[in-house]
Amino acid sequence: MRKLKQTIGKILIVILLIISYQKVINYIEKENIPQKTTIEENQNLNNYPFQIHFIDVGEADCILINNNNQYALIDAGNNEDGNKLVTYFKSIGIEKFQYVIGTHAHEDHIGGMDNIIRNFEIMHFYMPKVEVNMKTYQEIREELKKKNILYETPKIDSTFTLSNTTIKVLSIGDDKEDINSTSIVLKVTYQNTNYLLMADATNDVEQKILNKNIKSDLIKIGHHGSNHSSSATFLNKVKPKYAIISVGTPNDYGFPKKVTLDKLERIGANILRTDELGTIIASSDGNNIYFNYLKTDTNYIEK
Ligand SMILES: [Zn+2]
Numbered sequence: 134m135r136k137l138k139q140t141i142g143k144i145l146i147v148i149l150l151i152i153s154y155q156k157v158i159n160y161i162e163k164e165n166i167p168q169k170t171t172i173e174e175n176q177n178l179n180n181y182p183f184q185i186h187f188i189d190v191g192e193a194d195c196i197l198i199n200n201n202n203q204y205a206l207i208d209a210g211n212n213e214d215g216n217k218l219v220t221y222f223k224s225i226g227i228e229k230f231q232y233v234i235g236t237h238a239h240e241d242h243i244g245g246m247d248n249i250i251r252n253f254e255i256m257h258f259y260m261p262k263v264e265v266n267m268k269t270y271q272e273i274r275e276e277l278k279k280k281n282i283l284y285e286t287p288k289i290d291s292t293f294t295l296s297n298t299t300i301k302v303l304s305i306g307d308d309k310e311d312i313n314s315t316s317i318v319l320k321v322t323y324q325n326t327n328y329l330l331m332a333d334a335t336n337d338v339e340q341k342i343l344n345k346n347i348k349s350d351l352i353k354i355g356h357h358g359s360n361h362s363s364s365a366t367f368l369n370k371v372k373p374k375y376a377i378i379s380v381g382t383p384n385d386y387g388f389p390k391k392v393t394l395d396k397l398e399r400i401g402a403n404i405l406r407t408d409e410l411g412t413i414i415a416s417s418d419g420n421n422i423y424f425n426y427l428k429t430d431t432n433y434i435e436k
Contacts (some may be wrong), residue, residue, distance in 0.1 A: 167401025170374040181416040183298060183323040187353065188221070188408045190214045190382030191432040192388070193241035196330060196353065197222070198321060200296035205232040206249065207319065208242040209331060212269060213433035214311060215245030221431050229254035231295055235273065236317045236332035236424035238265040243273060250276040257293070261305050261315040262286040287317070298323045303342045304334060313356060314338055320349065324419030325408045331355035339367035350422055351375040351415060354397070358389020368400050375422065376402040377413060380433065386406065 190210030316332035355362030
């Protein structure tokens with residue numbers, strides 16, 4: 134009888150422990166729902182010496198970094214966007230790029246690159262070491278040769294400097310069978326602010342860089358919001374306040390995928406999309422990030 138009482142007592146204690154444990158977990162989970170940061174607007178575009186432009190090129194990528202009027206260009210939209218991008222960059226006074234980076238050999242990233250090479254002075258040109266039998270890619274090689282610009286392939290963990298900004302290569306691949314996975318992934322640091330630019334990197338790339346210092350205030354999410362990028366584990370480590378999606382809708386792939394948008398919502402990230410906002414400009418004083426949106430004529434639309 135005594136034994137039975139003891140056993141019942143033990144069982145009751147275990148049940149009580151389970152209930153209180155669950156209560157604590159619920160409490161922690163409630164407390165951990167991240168609060169969204171308010172999006173603050175930059176009152177005057179010339180206020181800050183550091184800016185990243187996520188240029189509206191439809192279903193494609195084109196990112197411009199400006200620090201103290203030194204410029205880096207990451208991707209150059211679709212083929213048809215090339216001339217429009219040249220006009221846009223000239224209109225904001227750009228003559229020279231310190232760095233031009235083609236993240237990987239897909240048309241929606243390097244389409245307008247031949248126009249860029251023809252029209253601007255370029256100090257360094259970077260792309261993955263994957264030879265592709267594609268007209269757009271071959272045009273780039275030809276234009277570079279004509280202007281005596283080297284085709285350079287940066288190494289993983291190498292860094293380069295743009296005025297007071299550091300740009301670090303977190304990933305670059307060479308698998309010809311999976312061009313998206315060759316994407317040059319960059320972490321940009323300006324004083325106390327960090328920006329992670331994923332190009333079209335896929336889940337396996339995210340897995341490879343998971344243990345690096347990837348925490349960032351802003352992420353340009355991988356592959357236009359595809360469900361093969363932006364894993365929950367990865368996003369939880371990046372913990373971005375702002376998630377940029379470079380996308381043109383409608384598109385053949387249904388990007389950005391709802392599952393990706395849901396994951397971004399769950400981590401409390403503010404989602405900013407080029408199809409909704411046009412060109413998105415993030416400016417920083419080194420501690421905070423401010424935003425502007427411009428309806429730029431940089432996305433070629435057939436009339
Ligand atoms: Zn792409």
